[in-house]
Amino acid sequence: MKTDLPASAIREQMNLLRKSPAFSGSDRLIELLSYVVEETLYGRATDLKEAVIGNAVYQREPPYDPRIDSTVRVEARRLRKKLEEHSRLYGQSDPISIMIPTGTYVPAFVIKSGSQDTSPPQQEPGKDLFRSGHGAVIAILPFRPVSGDPASQEFADIITDELIFALGSEPGMNILSRATTFAYKDKQPSIRDLAAELGVDAVIQGTVREHMDVIRVTIEVSDPRGMVVTSDRFEGSVDQLADLPERIATTFVSRNRFDTSKMRARLLKPGPAAVHAYGQLYRARQLLDLQVPQSLRESLAIFSKIAEDAPDFGRGHSGIADCYCDMFRIGMVDAATARSLARPAAEKGLEIDPQSAEALTALGVVQAWLERDWVAAETSFNAAMNYGYYARTARVFGTYLAARGRHEESERLFNEARRIEPFSQQQDIAEALSRFQSRNFPKLSEAASAAALRNAPMESLFYLALGAHFSGNPEFAHRCLQPLGKMMMTHPLLIFANAELEAWLGSPDRAITLLKTGNPKASYFAHSTLACSVGDSEAGIRYLELAFRHRELATVWLRMDRRFDAIRNLDRFRALTGEARAASARSA
Numbered sequence: 001m002k003t004d005l006p007a008s009a010i011r012e013q014m015n016l017l018r019k020s021p022a023f024s025g026s027d028r029l030i031e032l033l034s035y036v037v038e039e040t041l042y043g044r045a046t047d048l049k050e051a052v053i054g055n056a057v058y059q060r061e062p063p064y065d066p067r068i069d070s071t072v073r074v075e076a077r078r079l080r081k082k083l084e085e086h087s088r089l090y091g092q093s094d095p096i097s098i099m100i101p102t103g104t105y106v107p108a109f110v111i112k113s114g115s116q117d118t119s120p121p122q123q124e125p126g127k128d129l130f131r132s133g134h135g136a137v138i139a140i141l142p143f144r145p146v147s148g149d150p151a152s153q154e155f156a157d158i159i160t161d162e163l164i165f166a167l168g169s170e171p172g173m174n175i176l177s178r179a180t181t182f183a184y185k186d187k188q189p190s191i192r193d194l195a196a197e198l199g200v201d202a203v204i205q206g207t208v209r210e211h212m213d214v215i216r217v218t219i220e221v222s223d224p225r226g227m228v229v230t231s232d233r234f235e236g237s238v239d240q241l242a243d244l245p246e247r248i249a250t251t252f253v254s255r256n257r258f259d260t261s262k263m264r265a266r267l268l269k270p271g272p273a274a275v276h277a278y279g280q281l282y283r284a285r286q287l288l289d290l291q292v293p294q295s296l297r298e299s300l301a302i303f304s305k306i307a308e309d310a311p312d313f314g315r316g317h318s319g320i321a322d323c324y325c326d327m328f329r330i331g332m333v334d335a336a337t338a339r340s341l342a343r344p345a346a347e348k349g350l351e352i353d354p355q356s357a358e359a360l361t362a363l364g365v366v367q368a369w370l371e372r373d374w375v376a377a378e379t380s381f382n383a384a385m386n387y388g389y390y391a392r393t394a395r396v397f398g399t400y401l402a403a404r405g406r407h408e409e410s411e412r413l414f415n416e417a418r419r420i421e422p423f424s425q426q427q428d429i430a431e432a433l434s435r436f437q438s439r440n441f442p443k444l445s446e447a448a449s450a451a452a453l454r455n456a457p458m459e460s461l462f463y464l465a466l467g468a469h470f471s472g473n474p475e476f477a478h479r480c481l482q483p484l485g486k487m488m489m490t491h492p493l494l495i496f497a498n499a500e501l502e503a504w505l506g507s508p509d510r511a512i513t514l515l516k517t518g519n520p521k522a523s524y525f526a527h528s529t530l531a532c533s534v535g536d537s538e539a540g541i542r543y544l545e546l547a548f549r550h551r552e553l554a555t556v557w558l559r560m561d562r563r564f565d566a567i568r569n570l571d572r573f574r575a576l577t578g579e580a581r582a583a584s585a586r587s588a
Helices: 007-019 027-041 052-058 072-087 151-166 178-184 191-198 245-253 274-290 293-309 315-329 335-352 357-370 374-385 391-403 409-420 427-438 443-449 449-455 460-472 472-485 497-504 511-516 524-533 537-549 553-557 562-567 571-587
Strands: 096-099 106-113 130-132 136-140 173-174 203-213 214-222 228-237 268-270
Touching: 007 027, 007 151, 007 391, 027 052, 027 072, 027 511, 052 072, 072 096, 072 562, 096 524, 136 178, 136 191, 136 268, 151 178, 151 203, 151 443, 178 191, 191 203, 214 245, 214 274, 228 245, 228 274, 245 274, 245 409, 268 274, 268 315, 274 293, 274 315, 274 427, 274 460, 293 315, 293 357, 315 335, 335 357, 357 374, 357 391, 357 497, 391 409, 391 427, 391 537, 427 443, 443 460, 443 571, 460 472, 460 497, 497 511, 511 524, 524 537, 524 562, 537 571
Parallel strands: 136 173, 136 203
Antiparallel strands: 096 106, 130 268, 203 214, 214 228
């Protein structure tokens, strides 16, 4: 690879990176970056193969074999993230940007000043994110197999075709034809040149890798100047080959769907900053999908920045509402705080776009979980369903219906949500929680497998294990103890998860000890179920009363939760469920 930049300027940029807080404590990553940069400067970029780097940088003995050692691939991914972190947080004034494009180990050097400025476009005060036009124009380049074998090449072509079909079916999307983009199949054109030649708003490309019977697909979205604005990775086993491309394409499209009514109607097209705004939205939704405290905080920060920088874009505001609702769901904030911040954000999103499915869904969640206004919530959810296919709408509506005891309707919506977005941790959690609380143990058993142990999010795995225990499958429940024990328990509802499961399975010692000391980071509801797991009815009722007094969301399951069966006939428990029914009747 040739560069017109002087070697001295590139080496000066390397000095800046060595001093960057982003690379603090990452000496091996700096060593890897220095090696590929210097090899490129000396004209040896074509020699930068995985095995060469593995032997030169990591000095393996016996020699590095990429078929059994993934060190270089893993470290390259870490390096890309560190470079992106430096650029975003510390390198705004750097004269040069150094990147390692996905699918190669050859660095790219880009000038960031003057007429060739490649920093992400900033939203100018008073300048709209969108312009008059007929939707976005997208180029989907043929995906590349990393291994190059015929089977991987065929899979890469299939997933490219699936993306062209799925995105081409979306309102507001104009996708270049297969004949146009497949002309670049055996080439590696500059994204900047290709975008200028084809007149597109964004370019999508990706790679396919098969290793140890696992297929990994990486998808990357770039703006017209070649800057990556977002990326994602999906994986599945080789026995899922038949439907894996469709599932990946469907999920990717769901996460990139336009929730802007005028874009869907092809009355607008994205302006220069819109692609970056959508990239940030995608990242925020990825973080929201994880459903743990740290990811929700990071997601909230991104949505807040979007809302500040793009005043004509309602999706930042609806994202803020979603974050506060989910923070309340897992016990990070109380009901009053969540409502005071979530409702205005949802209303602002609807003010900007009254037909926003995201904003209507956010409002419905506020009405259901924070205000317990069931009638208003259902109205909002149904309105959101009318404005497009949105997985979160079907998912939270399905959870709401499960809490209301309408289990068949709930399952239909869960099936719809899974069809819209096959890969989703939020969906895994919603299904496991709702089916456990609805005592739909046969459905839970279908998901109880080795794959669940490997891939399920912590919250989902906990409810799968409880369901297995209460349905007479202690073997699977016992197998869940090890992965649950290795997970960082920061979720207020799940801090006692491992000890509680142990107690239900006949080993109560740790649960008894924890119950004596308590934990201020755990919810009252979690304390109550822990008490029930060791047969302490008095503590179970006492903590339930506190949970109800503090309006913890988990109390909506009070009448269903199998863990309370031993105390269900006690007067104090009946009083609580009577209050819950009275509150529901008042809101209805």
